Amino acid sequence: MNVMANRPRRLESYVGGQWVAGAKEGVPLLDASTGAPVAFIDSTGIDFKAILAYGRDRGGPALRRLSFHERAAMLKALGQALMERKEEFYALSTATGATRADSWVDIEGGIGTLLSYASKGRRELPNTRVLLDGDVELLSKDGTFSAQHILSPLQGVAVHINAFNFPCWGMLEKLAPTLLAGVPAIVKPASQTAYLTELMVRRIVETGILPEGALQLVCGSVGDLLDHVEGQDAVTFTGSASTGQRLKTHKAIVQNSVRFTMEADSLNAAVLGLDAAPGTEEFDLFVKEVAREMTVKAGQKCTAIRRVIAPRSYSEALIENLRARLGKTVIGNPTDEAVRMGPLASLDQREEVRARIRDLSVDAEIVAGDPDNANIQSGDAAAGAFLNPVLLYCEKPGSARAIHDVEAFGPVSTIMPYDTAEEAVDLARRGKGSLVASVFTNDPAFAEEVVLGLAPFHGRVMIGNRVSAKSSTGHGSPLPGLVHGGPGRAGGGEELGGMRGVKHYMQRTAIQGAPTMLSAVTGRWLPGADARAGGEHPFRKSLAELKIGDQLITASRTVTLEDIEHFANFTGDTFYAHMDEEAAKANPFFDGRVAHGYLIVSFAAGLFVDPAPGPVLANYGVDNLRFLTPVNPGDTLKVQLTCKEINPRANAEHGEVRWDCNVTNQSGATVAQYDVLTMVAKTRE
DSSP states (O other), X not given: OOSGXXXXXXXXXXXXXXXXXXXXXXXXXXXXXXXXXXXXXXXXXXXXXXXXXXXXXXXXXXXXXXXXXXXXXXXXXXXXXXXXXXXXXXXXXXXXXXXXXXXXXXXXXXXXXXHHHHHHHHHHSOSSSSEEEEXXXXXXXXXXXXXXXEEEEOSSOEEEEOOSSOTTHHHHHHHHHHHHHTOOEEEEOOGGGHHHHHHHHHHHHHHTOSOTTSEEEOOSOOTTGGGGOOTTOXXXXXXXXXXXXXXXXXXXXXXXXXXXXXXXXXXXEEEEOTTOOTTSHHHHHHHHHHHHHHHGGGGOOXXXXXXXXXXXXXXXXXXXXXXXXXXXXXXXXXXXXXOSBOOOXXXXXXXXXXXXXXXXXXXXXXXXXXXXXOOOSSSOTTTSOOOOOEEEEOSOXXXXXXXXXXOOOSSEEEEEEESSHHHHHHHHHTTSSEEEEEEEOSOHHHHHHHHHHHGGGEXXXXXXXXXXXXXXXXXXXXXXXXXXXXXXXXXXXXXXXXXXXHHXXXXXXXXXXXXXXXXXXXXXXXXXSOOEESSSOGGGOOTTTOOTTEEEEEEEEEOOHHHHHHHHHHHOOOOHHXXXXXXXXXXXXXXXXXXXXXXXHHHHHHHXXXXXXXXXXXXXXXXXXXXXXXXXXXXXXXXXEEEEEEEEOTTSSEEEEEEEEEEEOTXXXXXXXXXXXXXXXXXXX
């Protein structure tokens, strides 16, 4: 189906497993550069209670039947399929006002987030359906009563209400952790650019990769959908603080304690260091970054730089450099390859930004750009939503109010001078909480003072300097592995952040009971649980034969003084506690010369390793290694090795096995405790 060939067209919602048009023709959505109709949008007639039920009853169970690795593979396949269709998305994206570079952030950035979560899911999560959270909590002296925190998927639906500025990335960055967690989603894009989201969802549905009910789309108003959310559901919102606050206090959300995550207005700041004088590399990087953040997506980014905080003595040079750089920005229809900044998303959005510039002008003067007369190279000057980049300067930011309260969601920034690092921090904090701040400096002391002052008020702080200039992703780029969100005015929410984002859609539960019962629930053996010693060596078993709790009790080995000295000379580790009796006795932890910790680990391996080729393919590390009791010459070591966790890889002939290794001395005291990690074949050859 070629959606582009049928413009303008009526957008449809994908609900209950089918594409449904609204009962009315709908509101026209216009090309941001030409004013020509692109699509019509309406959701009248949709049974919103039914689509929530459909997600819970169909999508949720289907996703929860899959393991984390299977969901990760699903995301990978979906990302690859969308990447093959990216040019179709690029072609339609120009109607939103986005240049090719802008669209890259939205389209390939969004798809890249899917692929990143697919990779992280495979690498960082087990091939199970339940996550363990933290260590076992011992609740009794004899070990018969313990607790383990687990995370399991919510059994409701995640409702994602997104903003107009990133119709692809805004959907995909929320979908990736939601689906990986095992929770179905209902996506409601902002109407202005919903045609691009609808196209991408069409292509997602056509792949058949997602289970039915895992993804639904509402184009238009959500009607009474929020009236029917329940305690197992989650709602996320990206947009204005006023709208977010209304949603957050919705009766059903409050009464049912529905999880609500908001990303709202954000007066992000960029701070130029006192050391970054004109002529330094940091000054030039700062100018480039501010100009870029003002013009990418025509400044319509929740992370864009709104407040430019610079040393007072550098302000004049900063204004001159920014004025020159912004003046070279070619503005026009993004279908024109020479254009570097397209229009705002709509005429209404342009008027909104112009109104906010007038508000800012109470505190600041315009020093670059004319908000009322756009200088464009192409596009329709009357029907297109074009706006020049506008730079303001506030002489006395400490006594101003509007510049710390008003966000012009477009290519608009205000320069604020400061004299001390403490003053710079104070000005940034007056934004009352932001998504991101950046600090450009080559002075570690300045970076320490300012970053630690900014951190409680920001979700992310980027330090820019000459060392990271070529590799830095910049001030305004949310990344899959880093948290995206901020306190206070920014909404108090948090998205992405790697596996942190996945856990937003899971319930943490403390499970208490006897060790054997906990092991059955969690799929991980813990001390005190049933174990099976004797019989065939566990290293001779494939994953098909190995069971949690399979155990080996080894023979013993006595550590001699000759062993310690040989190990010291062989490795070069001649630390005094191993070689000097008097010095060792003077140490408050030892009674005399002691064995090296790594000698203990080496001897332990010699006790439990089965040397013949077999299902165990490789040792790839140890976790949580602790040396608990000193080993002196004459002490005798023994190992209890227990199969702790089995994690088969979905698309490989092997998996990971975690072994609990407990090394004891002749008195039964634990001298070393750690997890051994091995790769084991799924079947015997």
